[in-house]
Structures are given as C-alpha cells and as structure tokens.
Amino acid sequence: MTAAVAERSEHYAVVERAEPRKPRRNEPCRSELRLGEVLSAMSFALDITEGQPCGHSARSCLIAMHIAEKLHLPAAERSALFYAVLLKDAGCSSNAAKMAYLFGADDRKIKHDLKSINWSKAIEGFRFMRQNVSPESSRLERFLKMAAMLLHGPGGAKKLVLTRCERGAEIADELGFPAATAQAIRDLDEHFDGQGQPRGLRGEEISLAGRIAGLAQTFEVFYSKLGLTTALEMTLARSGSWFDPQLVCVLHRLATEEEFRSELARRDADVAVAAYEPHEVPRFADDGLLDRVAEAFAHVVDAKSPWTFKHSRGVADLAVGMGRAVGFGADRLRRLRRTALLHDVGKLGVSNLVLDKPGKLTVEEYTAVKKHPDFSERILLRVPAFADMAEIAGAHHERLDGQGYYRGICSDTLPLEARILMVADVFEALTAARPYRAGMPPEKVLEFLERDAGASVCPTSLNLLKRHLSRKDFTSRVEHQLEALDLLAQDLAAPVCLAC
Numbered sequence: 001m002t003a004a005v006a007e008r009s010e011h012y013a014v015v016e017r018a019e020p021r022k023p024r025r026n027e028p029c030r031s032e033l034r035l036g037e038v039l040s041a042m043s044f045a046l047d048i049t050e051g052q053p054c055g056h057s058a059r060s061c062l063i064a065m066h067i068a069e070k071l072h073l074p075a076a077e078r079s080a081l082f083y084a085v086l087l088k089d090a091g092c093s094s095n096a097a098k099m100a101y102l103f104g105a106d107d108r109k110i111k112h113d114l115k116s117i118n119w120s121k122a123i124e125g126f127r128f129m130r131q132n133v134s135p136e137s138s139r140l141e142r143f144l145k146m147a148a149m150l151l152h153g154p155g156g157a158k159k160l161v162l163t164r165c166e167r168g169a170e171i172a173d174e175l176g177f178p179a180a181t182a183q184a185i186r187d188l189d190e191h192f193d194g195q196g197q198p199r200g201l202r203g204e205e206i207s208l209a210g211r212i213a214g215l216a217q218t219f220e221v222f223y224s225k226l227g228l229t230t231a232l233e234m235t236l237a238r239s240g241s242w243f244d245p246q247l248v249c250v251l252h253r254l255a256t257e258e259e260f261r262s263e264l265a266r267r268d269a270d271v272a273v274a275a276y277e278p279h280e281v282p283r284f285a286d287d288g289l290l291d292r293v294a295e296a297f298a299h300v301v302d303a304k305s306p307w308t309f310k311h312s313r314g315v316a317d318l319a320v321g322m323g324r325a326v327g328f329g330a331d332r333l334r335r336l337r338r339t340a341l342l343h344d345v346g347k348l349g350v351s352n353l354v355l356d357k358p359g360k361l362t363v364e365e366y367t368a369v370k371k372h373p374d375f376s377e378r379i380l381l382r383v384p385a386f387a388d389m390a391e392i393a394g395a396h397h398e399r400l401d402g403q404g405y406y407r408g409i410c411s412d413t414l415p416l417e418a419r420i421l422m423v424a425d426v427f428e429a430l431t432a433a434r435p436y437r438a439g440m441p442p443e444k445v446l447e448f449l450e451r452d453a454g455a456s457v458c459p460t461s462l463n464l465l466k467r468h469l470s471r472k473d474f475t476s477r478v479e480h481q482l483e484a485l486d487l488l489a490q491d492l493a494a495p496v497c498l499a500c
Contacts, residue, residue: 032284033385036277038293039086040270041382045297046089048375049096049304049348051112053224055269061085062269063251064216065276066260070250073208075280076178081209082277083177084184088213090296091168091185093304093348097488100352104134107352115221118238162198165189167303171296175289184209188217193241203244211244218242219251223264228255270382290385291338298341301348305355306484307434308347310477314432316340318424319417321468322461326416336417339389343396343421346375358435370405373397392418396425399456411458419458423449423465426457431476439478442469 043057050056064085068078092111099107110132118124169182187201187210194202196214206214215235222231232255239248254260266272277283285293298312319340323333347355350372354365361369377394380386395418398404398411404422411419430445440448446466453459 034274034277035283035285035289035293036082036086037274038285038290038383038385039083040274042293042297042379043086043089043270044382045300045345045348045379046087046092049093049108049111049300050089050115051106051108051110052115052221055267056220056224057086057089058269058273059224059264060088060213060216060220062263062273062276063220064212065273066254066263067212067216067247067250069276070254075278077180077209079278079281079283080178080180081184081212083172083175083283084181084209085213085216086273087168087172087175087177087181088185088188088217089168090171090300091164091166093300094167095164096304096352097306097356100356101488103129103132104137105132105353108349115218116225118242165198171299174296175292180207180209183207184213186210188213190214191242192244195241211247215243215247215251228261228264285385287334291334294338294341294386297345301342301344304348305352306481306488307356307432308344309484310480311428311432312341312344314428314477315343315421315424318428318465318468318474319420321472322420322424322464323417325464325467325471326420332417335389336420338386339392339417340421340424342380342386342389343376343393343425344372345379345393346372346377349375356435360436370397374406392421396421398422400454400458401456403456416460419461420464423458423461427465428477431474431478433478433481439476442474442476 040058040061043061044054047054047056061082064081065078068081073081095111096107099110103110113132114128117128165186165188168185168188172182172185184207187206190196190199190201190206190210191214192203192206192211194200218238219231219235222234232252235243235248235251239245263272283289295313298316302309302312316337320333320337323336328336350368354361354368357365373394373396376396377390380390380393392415394406395409395411395414398407398409398414398418399422400411402408402410404411411422426449427442427445430440430448431442433439446462446469449457449462449465453462
C-alpha cells in the first residue's frame with residue numbers, strides 16, 4: 001500500500017472522540033438507557049466500514065424520521081424505520097474482502113465512491129470500473145481484472161446483494177426488532193422502477209420503510225459530499241427511477257424548513273437522531289440486550305475478513321475463562337465479555353488490502369493497522385453503556401515493556417482486564433491461520449508467550465490462560481476460516497455488486 005492509499009485510509013476511518021452528551025429535544029425524565037442511543041452511537045462503526053463520514057447512518061436516520069413525521073406514520077412504523085436505517089449497513093462488512101480483491105483497491109474507498117454514482121446505468125458502472133480497478137497496476141492487469149468482472153452475468157451480483165441484505169436482516173432479528181425492520185433492510189437497494197437489487201421489486205412492492213430508507217441514505221451521501229442543492233437535484237433526477245416520487249416531494253418540502261436544515265448540519269448526528277426514537281414504542285437497553293448488541297457488532301467485525309472470522313468470539317471465550325480462573329464476579333465477567341467482543345470494532349476502519357495481504361506489511365500499512373485500537377476506543381466512548389470498556393478495548397495491543405500500540409504505554413499500569421484481553425487476543429490470533437502463515441499449535445503459542453512473560457507479556461494473565469486451558473479443551477477456528485475462505489472463493493465467481 002502506497003503512502004497515497006495510507007492517506008485515504010486515514011480519511012475514511014476518522015472517528016472523533018465523543019463529547020459529553022447534550023440534552024435532547026422532548027426528552028422525558030428517565031434513568032433507563034434507550035436502545036436508540038446505543039445504536040446511533042455504534043452506527044459509527046458501520047460508517048467506517050462503508051467508507052462514509054462518521055455520522056452517515058445517524059444522519060440518514062434523521063432524514064428518514066423527518067420524512068416519516070411528515071407522512072404522519074404510526075409509532076410502530078416509525079419505530080421499525082428508525083432501527084432499520086441505523087442498522088442498514090450491518091450486513092455490508094461481508095463484501096469488503098471481495099471488493100478489495102476484485103478492484104485491487106481500498107474496499108472502503110470503493111464503497112464510498114459507489115454510493116454517489118448511478119450504478120444502475122451500465123455506462124456509469126463501466127466508467128467507475130475503468131477509473132477504480134487496480135489503480136496502481138499496469139494497464140494489462142487492469143484490463144484483465146475488468147474483463148473478468150464483465151464476463152459474468154448479473155445473477156452473481158444479485159446473489160451477493162441478497163446475501164448482504166439477508167445478513168443485515170438477520171442481525172435485526174437477533175436484536176428482537178419487528179419483521180418490518182428486517183424487511184426495510186432487505187429492500188434498501190430496491191428501486192422504484194424495478195431496476196434495483198436483489199429482487200427487482202417495483203413501486204409499492206417495496207416496503208414503505210425500505211423506500212424511505214433508500215432515499216434518505218442516498219440523499220445523505222450527496223448532501224455530505226456535495227451539499228444540499230446538489231443532493232436535491234439528484235433526487236429530482238432519480239425520481240420515478242430510484243425513488244418514490246411522492247417521497248421526493250416530501251423531502252423537497254422538508255428542505256425548505258429551517259429546523260430540518262439546521263439538524264442536517266449538526267456534527268453530533270448520533271445525539272440529534274436519538275431524540276427521534278419513538279417514545280410511544282420504548283425500547284430500553286437492559287443487560288441482555290446490550291449483550292446481544294455486543295455479539296451482533298462482533299459478527300459485523302469478524303465478517304470483514306475470512307482471516308479474522310470468529311476471532312472476536314474466540315477472544316471473548318478465552319477472556320471470560322481467564323476471568324473465571326481469577327475469580328471475577330458475574331458483573332465483571334459480563335463487562336469483560338462485552339469488551340472482548342468489541343475490542344476490534346475499530347478494525348472496520350482498516351482496508352482489506354491490508355487485513356488480507358499475504359505478505360509482510362509496509363511501514364504505511366502497519367501504521368494503518370496500529371490505528372485500529374484507537375478507533376475501537378473512540379467508538380465505544382460514544383456509547384454510555386460501553387464507555388467504561390473503551391480504555392480496556394483500546395489497550396489490547398499494549399505491552400509490559402511499552403513497545404505496543406496505539407499509546408505505547410507500559411501495560412502493567414492498566415487494569416487486569418486489559419492484560420487478560422491482550423493475552424487472550426495474542427493466543428487466539430496465533431492459533432488461527434493468516435494469509436502469510438498457518439495456525440500454530442496451542443502448545444507452541446504458550447511456549448512463545450512464556451518466553452516473553454515478564455518482558456512484554458503479563459505473567460499473571462498468562463498463568464490465568466494456562467489455568468483456563470487446563471480446565472477446558474481449546475479448538476482453534478482454522479476450520480471456520482477455511483469455510484469462510486471457501487465462501488469467498490464462490491463469491492469471487494460473481495461480478496462486483498455496485499449496490500454495496
């Protein structure tokens with residue numbers, strides 16, 4: 001990866017540190033944490049994997065909710081729409097590896113730029129491929145890649161979109177949302193004229209929530225990139241083709257209102273949109289639901305690369321086992337598990353060109369990788385229920401000798417949970433395969449860690465790992481990785497999906 005690509009990586013993975021939450025409009029007095037507050041903050045993780053500016057999903061939701069209010073939709077329909085837009089990109093991380101491989105480019109840049117072209121028009125799709133396929137390769141290599149992509153029919157693309165939409169809908173189901181939320185996610189890339197994907201639905205065959213979400217998403221992309229006037233012009237140009245003309249009219253009326261325009265311009269989109277969570281259909285984030293949110297986002301992270309498939313779950317299992325070995329109570333174990341599940345959420349901001357590279361990383365690439373614990377910490381700081389986990393998650397690559405990253409501090413100054421997470425992460429990663437090496441046997445990994453105990457590795461945490469492994473058999477996730485690689489190979493037989 002060249003310095004130019006490294007610079008783009010920096011641009012597409014910026015997460016501002018959270019500021020104290022401001023009072024929200026019409027907010028009732030309550031002590032419970034609303035689920036919308038959690039998901040609006042966590043949606044920043046989905047934004048960085050899509051290469052969008054942080055706040056894209058939250059701002060898209062804000063737009064959608066304004067449209068829903070103008071339509072006087074019932075509370076249940078507004079609730080389903082609210083969560084659908086916040087989770088609209090939950091299934092997209094599974095496309096990252098394929099995008100990077102097919103285009104030979106940063107998957108996040110490809111995804112970012114695709115959202116601002118009319119990919120349903122063949123000429124625009126071809127022009128985009130010509131400009132973006134293997135930008136740093138020879139002309140012959142670029143031609144061969146383009147030819148391979150164009151030789152396939154549209155069936156593979158539709159299958160890929162269907163897989164992505166279904167995965168997003170499954171996550172909505174896992175979190176207990178109504179069927180209407182999952183359906184809106186399935187319908188996100190359908191077009192009013194029937195030329196969308198994956199099922200080619202037309203007009204009112206597309207759910208109303210899906211039509212609103214599709215319009216809000218695309219309008220937000222153009223608004224953030226090119227401004228309000230261009231975004232409105234785009235919706236007129238695509239009215240009747242991509243978008244429901246009646247919804248376009250509603251959006252244009254909204255654009256004349258000062259409140260709508262001022263809320264679009266807010267930097268804290270996640271705070272702004274949380275006020276629009278329908279209070280008539282309250283959803284509070286209790287411990288069980290927060291556990292499911294952590295599990296869901298761990299799946300999103302691990303789906304980004306076949307090489308990291310199920311990594312977060314494996315680290316969580318090890319960390320909890322180590323916590324039990326030292327005698328942690330139930331509440332402390334629960335926090336440790338959530339932290340382990342979410343420790344790599346910042347890795348969504350790293351290009352798959354780097355994550356899946358079969359050789360040694362360049363200095364620029366390694367610099368990009370070293371940013372991911374910082375991104376994890378920044379994202380978790382935005383979530384009130386996860387803020388106390390943020391520092392621990394951000395420290396999972398620190399070392400006793402201060403030679404770790406991203407802060408480079410001596411990890412003996414950190415809580416035991418941070419040192420447990422570091423050892424669990426290293427052990428799990430080394431027993432799994434990587435593009436450049438096979439997985440190591442557990443006993444060899446323990447020998448490796450033992451050599452560094454007291455120098456870079458916390459000896460207390462290493463002993464806890466040994467105690468846990470003595471009580472429970474450990475199986476590496478190599479077989480799961482091979483399954484994920486096989487699925488990727490099958491997907492690579494299909495053309496690129498310009499809807500993703």
